[in-house]
Amino acid sequence: MSWSYHWGAMMKVRLARVELITEVQPGTFLLALAAQGISQEAKPGQFYMLKTAQEADPFLPRPFSWLRKGEEGSLGGNRVEILFQVVGKGTARLARMRPGDQLQALGPLGRGWQWDPAKTPLLVGGGVGAASLVSLVECIPPEKRSCVWALVGARLGKQLWCGQEMSRLGARVLLASQDGLEGFHGTVLELLRREESLLIGAETEVFACGPREMLKEVATWAASRGLPCQVSMETPMACGVGVCLGCAVKISGSGGYARACQEGPVFRSEEIDWD
Amino acid sequence: MSWSYHWGAMMKVRLARVELITEVQPGTFLLALAAQGISQEAKPGQFYMLKTAQEADPFLPRPFSWLRKGEEGSLGGNRVEILFQVVGKGTARLARMRPGDQLQALGPLGRGWQWDPAKTPLLVGGGVGAASLVSLVECIPPEKRSCVWALVGARLGKQLWCGQEMSRLGARVLLASQDGLEGFHGTVLELLRREESLLIGAETEVFACGPREMLKEVATWAASRGLPCQVSMETPMACGVGVCLGCAVKISGSGGYARACQEGPVFRSEEIDWD
Amino acid sequence: MEEARPDLGCRLKRLTLPNPVLAASGTAGYGTEELPGRAALSLGALVTKGISLEPRPGNPPPRIVETPCGMLNAIGLQNIGLEAFLGEHLPLLRESGIRIIVNVFGETEEEYARLASRLETQHGLLGLELNVSCPNVKKGGRAFGRDPDVLHLLVKRVRAETSMPLWVKLAPDGVEPLEAAQASWEAGCDGLTVANTYLGMAVDVEQRRPRISIGTGGLSGPAIRPLTLYRVWKVAAKAPVPVIACGGVACAKDALEYLIAGAGAVQVGSGIFGNPGLYMEVLEGIRSYMIKHRMSSLEQLVGSLEGMPRVSF
Amino acid sequence: MEEARPDLGCRLKRLTLPNPVLAASGTAGYGTEELPGRAALSLGALVTKGISLEPRPGNPPPRIVETPCGMLNAIGLQNIGLEAFLGEHLPLLRESGIRIIVNVFGETEEEYARLASRLETQHGLLGLELNVSCPNVKKGGRAFGRDPDVLHLLVKRVRAETSMPLWVKLAPDGVEPLEAAQASWEAGCDGLTVANTYLGMAVDVEQRRPRISIGTGGLSGPAIRPLTLYRVWKVAAKAPVPVIACGGVACAKDALEYLIAGAGAVQVGSGIFGNPGLYMEVLEGIRSYMIKHRMSSLEQLVGSLEGMPRVSF
Ligand SMILES: Cc1cc2nc3c(=O)[nH]c(=O)nc-3n(C[C@H](O)[C@H](O)[C@H](O)COP(=O)(O)OP(=O)(O)OC[C@H]3O[C@@H](n4cnc5c(N)ncnc54)[C@H](O)[C@@H]3O)c2cc1C
Ligand SMILES: Cc1cc2nc3c(=O)[nH]c(=O)nc-3n(C[C@H](O)[C@H](O)[C@H](O)COP(=O)(O)OP(=O)(O)OC[C@H]3O[C@@H](n4cnc5c(N)ncnc54)[C@H](O)[C@@H]3O)c2cc1C
Numbered sequence A, B: 001m002s003w004s005y006h007w008g009a010m011m012k013v014r015l016a017r018v019e020l021i022t023e024v025q026p027g028t029f030l031l032a033l034a035a036q037g038i039s040q041e042a043k044p045g046q047f048y049m050l051k052t053a054q055e056a057d058p059f060l061p062r063p064f065s066w067l068r069k070g071e072e073g074s075l076g077g078n079r080v081e082i083l084f085q086v087v088g089k090g091t092a093r094l095a096r097m098r099p100g101d102q103l104q105a106l107g108p109l110g111r112g113w114q115w116d117p118a119k120t121p122l123l124v125g126g127g128v129g130a131a132s133l134v135s136l137v138e139c140i141p142p143e144k145r146s147c148v149w150a151l152v153g154a155r156l157g158k159q160l161w162c163g164q165e166m167s168r169l170g171a172r173v174l175l176a177s178q179d180g181l182e183g184f185h186g187t188v189l190e191l192l193r194r195e196e197s198l199l200i201g202a203e204t205e206v207f208a209c210g211p212r213e214m215l216k217e218v219a220t221w222a223a224s225r226g227l228p229c230q231v232s233m234e235t236p237m238a239c240g241v242g243v244c245l246g247c248a249v250k251i252s253g254s255g256g257y258a259r260a261c262q263e264g265p266v267f268r269s270e271e272i273d274w275d
Numbered sequence C, D: 001m002e003e004a005r006p007d008l009g010c011r012l013k014r015l016t017l018p019n020p021v022l023a024a025s026g027t028a029g030y031g032t033e034e035l036p037g038r039a040a041l042s043l044g045a046l047v048t049k050g051i052s053l054e055p056r057p058g059n060p061p062p063r064i065v066e067t068p069c070g071m072l073n074a075i076g077l078q079n080i081g082l083e084a085f086l087g088e089h090l091p092l093l094r095e096s097g098i099r100i101i102v103n104v105f106g107e108t109e110e111e112y113a114r115l116a117s118r119l120e121t122q123h124g125l126l127g128l129e130l131n132v133s134c135p136n137v138k139k140g141g142r143a144f145g146r147d148p149d150v151l152h153l154l155v156k157r158v159r160a161e162t163s164m165p166l167w168v169k170l171a172p173d174g175v176e177p178l179e180a181a182q183a184s185w186e187a188g189c190d191g192l193t194v195a196n197t198y199l200g201m202a203v204d205v206e207q208r209r210p211r212i213s214i215g216t217g218g219l220s221g222p223a224i225r226p227l228t229l230y231r232v233w234k235v236a237a238k239a240p241v242p243v244i245a246c247g248g249v250a251c252a253k254d255a256l257e258y259l260i261a262g263a264g265a266v267q268v269g270s271g272i273f274g275n276p277g278l279y280m281e282v283l284e285g286i287r288s289y290m291i292k293h294r295m296s297s298l299e300q301l302v303g304s305l306e307g308m309p310r311v312s313f
């Protein structure tokens, strides 16, 4: 550790320009941000803290996984895309941004997906959480993507944009919707159990992102099948950089907590105390 | 007084659409708002309380005089223009609005200029305060405007948009700038004193709007020349409708206060306790 | 028909109101002003601007300044005095049908007592709210609210003068609210308004002078909501009389937080300034929430909070 | 040369700092974390996360929730404990040159005393800040801060253990700050940090449960600034030791308000979360202000407020 990193880290704060903002499915927006070097070092599963620069309320920045770096093959690193769902005032404010507006972006942050090229990824994504899995697919070399299985579920059939995107990137995608209007009629977990013989190979590793209850069930399922499993945990965050201790995730055994922004957001599922 | 007015008054709150927003001089914006009936009953010198609807901060709406109702001769009443200068966070937020955005507008409010057609107006405006005098010119029948004298002063020569506008509407305009780049080199008060023989007629009535110190000097000058004088007072406001008592203006003699939003913003200059 | 219209009727000890949404003192005038969109008649009740025996001119300007998600005010209890209120406004209010609670303020115990006994004899008033918590006047007001013993004597004295429903509006600072609350209920009040504004200040850095003429003012608005919510919960957990919440309500969710935390009714204060439709928005929002959560009466909502630790005195 | 660079040097009794901009405890970690844009070396000083004798796991999640212009937190003083701090972080801090004030917290007087005596013998630390005002722990902390007599004894005890500059971080509520301040300075502290967070709460209306696991949390952020500014002014008007302001600084103007009101230095807390460049922004903003107003030293700024009423105890 050297002290110069204080200055190195400063490079992570950028005023980014909104390049594009578009509602890809009801209530969910694709946001493209441009800033020098913004995605240069972004690894799949990492996140950014976004905030409108001049406003006092919302007070805190909001964490968002990155989705894509943009045009495949582009060398840039100066562009990053986020997929977000409007759930409260921060995301509502974000949805009112227009191309040309500026946003403060801090990142990339946290510890993302740890992908071992010897493994065959089985991705399980619920709702907009699947965005973080898209980044993983994008980072897998195109020729290897056809081995990737991706299960994406949502409440409504029209909320499966991420699944379509992973399919476009070359993964083998199965969709599930609770209204049955797209893919399997049911939850992504039901789909997972139903298709497991198809999905599990010798080198399968599970990568899951979505609501906590879903992650817990995926983790239990993976454990019972003897599969390694990584999960991306969502918690409220204030700083995003490990200093506020607001993003505590209970760690199994120890009685202690890890920081979702620093030791996470991606954890090995057995690290988590799920109760 | 009848209780139905509670419902009548409700009609004064509108969600208005930004039709146009443009920087007419450095730091000063022209904002055109459209909403059913918004300016139908607007009298010159009245004001609106404007606020972005969804945001918790800034907490309070901001008062702005209206400038024009739009295209001359239009019957509409569904459009109103505001001229505002960026001085703090509310006006900075306003300056970031774009055509199509919505603003909450409450108004027209308060007691405006009392113009007696038998009188010859002598308007004295300082800075963006002159906006409220533009509304007075616009409400004077075109054939009478050539009798109107308007003196408009600003710190910089490039801040005299209101003067040009009054001139366009047909008033006789004299400009003053402290940088000397437009019109008289000096303050509007110096100009007033210098040209007073030209400006004062038998039926002259003074209408002044600008910083408090300027108003005080204009009032003193008018009193010494025996001219009636009206002044528009700016105070911080919270409610704009007479209930919070936040907009107190000290009234001469009584030891009491009037409400700028209700008994004002326009007062006869002798009503005010200037000290 | 599972979606029957829920009953918003609000029973505050001896006082029954059609709904729990009230206008807070000093933010809705005397009830007779032109209140755009305020639908005063639809309110559970409107609490008047604070009224004193004699007219008061109030403080010199500037009296208000905006702060982050809030505002400071130091109006100084400007008001037209009791007799002018009774002569000029009360007849109009009676005619209007608006439900009125009168907020009163005195500099001495004697003044509070006289206000109470004079108002006791008037028709068309639902109750009294004693302001013992105004931070913006030199004498009286908060001086009573800060010392539980003094407050107890004051409330007892006023109680002796009037049989009307009597609420005490507590200060949120300078005193432990639960102690002031206890002093008040033991003296026989019918309700506790929690709370008034918080003493604060703001500085004009260019002039290096206070932004409020008298130096300090009272903070209101959403900024204070988490603080007042805590006080409401704490007092409601112990008080044998209803708590009327007041502080920072800017949408229906805010009012619901208070009701769930134990408030029997909620006052909307300075939030109305930026959103003249707020009274109706809060009222309709509570109604929708009750429908969504299948609640048929307000009692099911009030105090329904779970998972809090125990309150100790 | 009228525009000479002003001297931001900050003299806080025995302690001299290069400038008056500090990082507040719990918002800048131990000083060794990767702090984006925080320029820890440029700070007047960095106050560490609260440290206790033994490691503490902290409270279960959720620990934070955003509120209007602020946030509630109930971290519960999670920390690695004194020995791990001394072993793992202090060597790095020494090497870095960052000026460090250690914030300490105990459950008993004895624990505070042991923390102080152990830290006394360490090189490379500028001073101690006693946290007697954390609202988020069951034992200790605030319990000391709420009773001026207990506080006096605590500070006296700690004073006897250490000759380091000793600040006491006061609670803004549950006690009259001026009384707690007096109890502290009479016990020999070198500075008063005014103030910690305000006890508050928030309710999840869908779940009808508190939004913070332990029910309540401490409010920070711009929302509280008018309240803390009032307390800073009041304490600074009377205290014979420097006041270090802490509460809601989100831009240079906010820090200027505190300095003008009498604070000798200003801590930047949760404002850094939304604006990682804030430390530098505040520092440069103070410098620009002094240049504009032709002030050559910080003393000209501190306490330059005029037009306030007199403070009475
Ligand atoms: C590492 C990480 C990555 C994320 N990536 C994405 C993403 O790619 N796309 C996306 O749409 N969202 C993502 N989220 C969630 C996103 O941060 C929240 O939806 C957002 O902060 C909500 O802000 P708001 O102001 O709109 O809602 P608020 O008004 O703050 O809250 C609205 C509702 O959402 C809940 N909520 C708030 N924050 C969170 C949270 N962090 N986790 C769970 N519930 C919360 C609140 O309890 C409340 O019920 C991510 C969160 C984390 C921690
Ligand atoms: C009846 C009336 C009519 C007005 N008409 C216009 C108009 O047509 N065009 C226009 O540009 N402005 C007008 N104003 C002034 C305008 O309301 C303020 O400039 C605005 O409220 C500032 O908001 P802000 O958030 O940008 O500044 P803030 O951040 O609130 O304040 C910035 C600075 O401006 C000062 N300030 C704030 N409010 C006022 C005020 N009401 N009067 C004087 N100083 C103030 C503050 O003390 C501070 O120094 C009018 C004011 C009134 C009362």
Ligand SMILES: Cc1cc2nc3c(=O)[nH]c(=O)nc-3n(C[C@H](O)[C@H](O)[C@H](O)COP(=O)(O)O)c2cc1C
Pocket (backbone or CB within 6 Å): B244, B245, B246, C024, C025, C026, C027, C048, C049, C050, C051, C073, C075, C077, C103, C131, C134, C169, C195, C196, C197, C219, C220, C221, C222, C224, C246, C247, C248, C249, C267, C268, C269, C270, C271
């Ligand atoms: C402009 C103004 C005037 C007020 N006047 C009074 C008053 O006369 N009597 C009183 O008891 N409270 C008065 N208050 C306090 C409010 O009734 C209320 O307690 C406080 O503003 C907190 O609620 P809010 O955050 O919803 O505004 C006043 C508040 C404001 C903003």
Ligand SMILES: Cc1cc2nc3c(=O)[nH]c(=O)nc-3n(C[C@H](O)[C@H](O)[C@H](O)COP(=O)(O)O)c2cc1C
Pocket (backbone or CB within 6 Å): A244, A245, A246, D024, D025, D026, D027, D049, D050, D051, D073, D075, D077, D103, D131, D134, D169, D195, D196, D197, D219, D220, D221, D222, D224, D246, D247, D248, D249, D267, D268, D269, D270, D271
């Ligand atoms: C996440 C968080 C953790 C905190 N931890 C501590 C702490 O360990 N010790 C302490 O004395 N204060 C702690 N505080 C209080 C801050 O130091 C500061 O007093 C408070 O947040 C008010 O300042 P602000 O409004 O600038 O944030 C913490 C505050 C926050 C937001």
Ligand code: FES
Pocket (backbone or CB within 6 Å): A236, A237, A238, A239, A240, A241, A242, A243, A244, A245, A246, A247, A259, A260, A261, A262
């Ligand atoms: S968000 Fe602050 S430590 Fe993780």
Ligand code: FES
Pocket (backbone or CB within 6 Å): B236, B237, B238, B239, B240, B241, B242, B243, B244, B245, B246, B247, B259, B260, B261, B262
């Ligand atoms: S602004 Fe409220 S009374 Fe005038």
